[in-house]
Amino acid sequence: MSDEDISTAFREHPLAGDDILPSLQVETAPIEEIINMPKRKTNWKQSVVYQIYPWTFNEDKQRNPQKGNGSIRGIADRIPYLKDELGVDAIWLSPFYPSPMKDGGYDISDFTDVHPDLGTIEDFDHMMKVAHQSGIRVMVDFVPNxxxxxxxxxxxxxxxxxxxxxxxxxxxxxxxxxxxxxxxxxxxxxxxxxxxxxxxxxxxxxxxxxxxxxxxxxxxxxxxxxxxxxxxxxxxxxxLNWSNPYVREAMKDAMRFWLDKGVDGFRVDAVNHTGxxxxxxxxxxxxxxxxxxxxxxxxx
Structure with a gap:
């Protein structure tokens, strides 16, 4: 399925736009920007993958002096370091979604947004652009259970x-x-x-x-x-009750949201517990x- 097919399927899905998931306006990068992206390794097994816990990576004490939280913008700022000094091919982001934080962010209260203490969707878009321009792929944690x-x-x-x-x-x-x-x-x-x-x-x-x-x-x-x-x-x-088809579709829609944002893959958490x-x-x-x-x- 092409990116266009996925985007169309999402927008036309019967659940899109109601109170289950918000309707979305998806912006894609210009084609010349995609063509000019640096070449990247295509085999995950041969790639250097660097896991980032957004809450503590590159803490922005000026933005949040009391907590000293990291931020999505802070990740973007360190992309040159990850690429040039560490030789990273891909980054894996631990949960950055809205959450009461009872389990390090793995207790997610919204699958299609960024925790406000970490930034905004626009910050995520910026981080994706910087990463891809540097030839770094982005994998995010997906928590289906x-x-x-x-x-x-x-x-x-x-x-x-x-x-x-x-x-x-x-x-x-x-x-x-x-x-x-x-x-x-x-x-x-x-x-x-x-x-x-x-x-x-x-x-x-x-x-x-x-x-x-x-x-x-x-x-x-x-x-x-x-x-x-x-x-x-x-x-x-x-x-979640994965025997319910509406649950399955809602979770697919959440994945499509991030695919439309340009993410390159998912690290699926606790998948063995879904059955x-x-x-x-x-x-x-x-x-x-x-x-x-x-x-x-x-x-x-």
Missing amino acids: HTSDQHEWFQKSRNREEGFEDWYIWHPGKTSENGERQPPNNWACVFSIPNRQARDRGEMPELEPHDWTPPISAWQWDDVRNEYYLHSFAVEQPD KNMEFPDEQINTAYDEAWCENPYDQ
Whole structure:
């Protein structure tokens, strides 16, 4: 599919322009500018890729003296250094999207914008132009498994707004013999380390030395919807329901947005978590590894 096809598909997509994703006006570089770009290595395996965490790279203390944040403009300013002194062929940007920052920016509240503390979309366009003129490709982090709980999609889903009811993975849970509410199954979130830390502080004296540390459930009760939602990572990162075709299309639209901005590729985060067994069976305890190598006993 050509760039023109992708742009046209985005603009004509039934979701474009409504409250799921904003309508977009895409500007492309003049053809002579593209033709005159320096030659770049075409094989990623042979390229020097430099990862940038935008919040700390080339901190702009004049722009934000208290936080000392990096910025998208700050990345553009250092492109000559990356190219000429380090010999970088491509840069990989960690999340720079709007986010409450509960997990280093991987809890995204808007997939098609720049965090205001890092700059603007115009700053991103400028950075892309500078990088490409220097022969540096740009790869960005794409996080398909989850959003922030502050994302408007989640807020609509928890309130059962029409069309958004199953954009996330919800479940009423089950009831114990004592009549207590319980999560649907024993799935553990990746971030079970707090329980390990609590045990190290002596807060779980009932456990014998060789007992497994209880993992943290991947299910969180929501008082607004009165159901559990699944979070493979932090409680503030509800998992998207990839069995929903509208979710898949919305995420494709987000990728098309950045492709139209000129990005050369995506580093897809936590892609192994997107597929779920929707029958929600319990996990069996994994005995292949000692707990020292696992965050919880169900880790593979």
